[in-house]
Amino acid sequence: SQTIHQWPATLVQPVGSPLSLECTVEGTSNPNLYWYRQAAGRGLQLLFYSVGIGQISSEVPQNLSASRPQDRQFILSSKKLLLSDSGFYLCAWEEGPYEQYFGPGTRLTVT
């Protein structure tokens, strides 16, 4: 069966520091992968999606970036975090045609 991993589970970072969140998927090949953010009291906002290695589409202009160095690995990064980057970050993979399955999430607090 397919499994999706995210780490770390929680993270507290100062403003201006870099960020790297990792997501890996097991049990499937060439999945579509997604990064979402849920800010406090808000819905899920799509940040990036990827249909293959090296293929990244950005949905929202921001100081975040994403990379997909391997088929089942999706990384969310920032060079300098802002206070507004705080939130709950979720990685998801897609099982066609439309259902997406989410990882456990990373709670990021920028101080």
Add this chain to the structure above:
Amino acid sequence: DQQVKQNSPSLSVQEGRISILNCDYTNSMFDYFLWYKKYPAEGPTFLISISSIKDKNEDGRFTVFLNKSAKHLSLHIVPSQPGDSAVYFCAATERGYGNKLVFGAGTILRVKS
């Protein structure tokens, strides 16, 4: 511009009764709709979906109804159980749009025992 709206931030229901969660959308190009359930500090879990060619889909205690003319869908949970207490997100997607889901803001369901 919120394309998917869940106008009720919260809902409280007695155990054993029906829970009805509502969702409205504005984009007439949406052709597939999904409901997700989310517990605190966890990722959302897929519950049930419906294609625009149907007006009802049922899975156990969960039924989703779609009214395309009103651009409205609802999730019915019968009977409601305390373990159903969670945040419920409605999501929609447009065929050929990269399968990108647009989520509503969520509705907190509390089932009282």
